Amino acid sequence: EDKVVQSPLSLVVHEGDTVTLNCSYEVTNFRSLLWYKQEKKAPTFLFMLTSSGIEKKSGRLSSILDKKELFSILNITATQTGDSAIYLCAGIWQYGNKLVFGAGTILRVKS
Amino acid sequence: DTGVSQDPRHKITKRGQNVTFRCDPISEHNRLYWYRQTLGQGPEFLTYFQNEAQLEKSRLLSDRFSAERPKGSFSTLEIQRTEQGDSAMYLCASSSTTQGAALHFGNGTRLTVT
Numbered sequence: 653e654d655k656v657v658q659s660p661l662s663l664v665v666h667e668g669d670t671v672t673l674n675c676s677y678e679v680t681n682f683r684s685l686l687w688y689k690q691e692k693k694a695p696t697f698l699f700m701l702t703s704s705g706i707e708k709k710s711g712r713l714s715s716i717l718d719k720k721e722l723f724s725i726l727n728i729t730a731t732q733t734g735d736s737a738i739y740l741c742a743g744i745w746q747y748g749n750k751l752v753f754g755a756g757t758i759l760r761v762k763s
Numbered sequence: 764d765t766g767v768s769q770d771p772r773h774k775i776t777k778r779g780q781n782v783t784f785r786c787d788p789i790s791e792h793n794r795l796y797w798y799r800q801t802l803g804q805g806p807e808f809l810t811y812f813q814n815e816a817q818l819e820k821s822r823l824l825s826d827r828f829s830a831e832r833p834k835g836s837f838s839t840l841e842i843q844r845t846e847q848g849d850s851a852m853y854l855c856a857s858s859s860t861t862q863g864a865a866l867h868f869g870n871g872t873r874l875t876v877t
Contacts, residue, residue, distance in 0.1 A: 656805075658805075683864075684864055686864060686865065688868075693870040693871055694767075694854070694868040694869055694870045694871065695806070695854075695868045696868070697865050697866070697867070700864060700865055740805050740806070742805070744864045748819070749794065749811060749813075749818070749819070749864070750796065750808045750811055750819060751796075751806075751808070751864065751866060752808065753798075753805030753806045753807070754805050755803065755804050755805050756804075756805050
């Protein structure tokens with residue numbers, strides 16, 4: 653069964669810290685991995701990763717996929733209180749169009 | 764791009780009642796998804812439409828749940844004979860075949876069954 657596991661489940665850091673969020677997935681017929689940020693309501697799209705070893709960056713956020721070890725990481729540098737949110741990763745497999753989400757990592761950035 | 768719109772934002776209903784939610788996707792998007800999210804969990808897939816065709820439905824979805832997208836634009840999700848376990852946030856998302864897997868989510872409908 654398609655499965656995505658995130659760690660840690662929650663994390664509290666201080667402003668300015670760097671954080672790394674982890675996401676592992678089942679391999680069978682895997683196609684792409686996506687990261688979303690969820691604040692109060694709608695998850696908002698961050699990154700989609702399909703190729704192994706190619707880092708994607710957007711400001712202080714970056715992400716990379718390792719297809720050999722079956723995981724992805726999301727890095728946030730110089731964290732701000734506005735980064736406090738639930739970070740979700742999701743996998744999409746071949747022959748399907750649905751995203752399968754992990755349970756999320758709750759990040760709280762303290763000022 | 765006005766985003767994905769969902770209505771209502773909140774719904775409180777008594778156990779046993781039927782409820783219906785509406786989703787208006789981004790206008791040029793031909794794919795529409797329904798997800799359910801409970802506290803402490805990621806969104807759980809319910810069903811998926813491409814245009815008006817319902818192409819996939821979760822095995823976890825009971826017969827009390829039905830979704831339609833009659834003209835390939837807006838969609839409705841109906842839950843019959845609601846149970847307390849149906850209490851959750853119901854999220855709708857859309858995408859286009861040209862954009863691939865990046866879903867755009869609405870703000871959801873929060874259902875509370877008392």
